[in-house]
Amino acid sequence: MQLVVARIGRAHGIKGDVTVEVRTDEPELRLGPGAVLLTDPASAGPLTIESGKVHSGRLLLRFEGVRDRNAAEALRNTLLIAEIDPEELPEEEDEYYDHxxxxxxxxxxxxxxxxxxxxxxxxxxxxxxxxxxxxxxxxxxxxxxxxxxxxxxxxxxxxxxxxxxxxxxxxxxxxxxxxxxxxxx
Structure with a gap:
């Protein structure tokens, strides 16, 4: 099953970082370093997260192979999609995944x-x-x-x-x- 976990925003800085609009309750699980995400449009990915950090209250991600502002800006508005096991449940009893x-x-x-x-x-x-x-x-x-x-x-x-x-x-x-x-x- 696929789950949209974020949308890429604008480029941040000159080294390929992007802001992301988080669309998951578990960003540390879905958007951590090493995570491989499908994309919509599919032509933008898959993308592998190299690093992430919070800056001024916004999550910034850097993807493998995205090394400059132009490459980062080309990803703007791309949806990031995680493959998840449909049987997987949130850790807390009263929490639910959208699906x-x-x-x-x-x-x-x-x-x-x-x-x-x-x-x-x-x-x-x-x-x-x-x-x-x-x-x-x-x-x-x-x-x-x-x-x-x-x-x-x-x-x-x-x-x-x-x-x-x-x-x-x-x-x-x-x-x-x-x-x-x-x-x-």
């Missing part, structure tokens, strides 16, 4: 289907489930324990307890508003 969560059904505690997770968006403040609803619309659900109460990999579902307004359909809201207006007449 474990994508395609899970999202349900309410009573079993009502909300939709299916199509993507995990990693934001600085929190992660979001991008959920496709049965009608084709998308919904964003914060991946926080107050809302996502259970991840059940065996039954392929994520149970949520959303606050009011998080998953309400516009049609349901309009219908409720119309009913209120009818009561007032």
């Amino acid at each position: 474990q969560l994508v395609d899970l059904d999202v349900v309410l505690a009573d079993g009502t289907l909300v939709g299916a997770i199509t993507e995990i968006s990693h934001l600085p403040s929190q992660d979001l489930f991008i959920v496709e609803r049965p009608d084709g619309t998308e919904l964003m659900i914060p991946f926080v324990e107050q809302i996502v109460t259970e991840i059940d990999l065996e039954n392929q579902r994520a149970v949520i307890d959303p606050p009011p307004g998080l998953i309400d359909d516009r049609a349901e809201i309009a219908s409720a508003r119309d009913a209120e207006e009818d009561d007032q007449v």
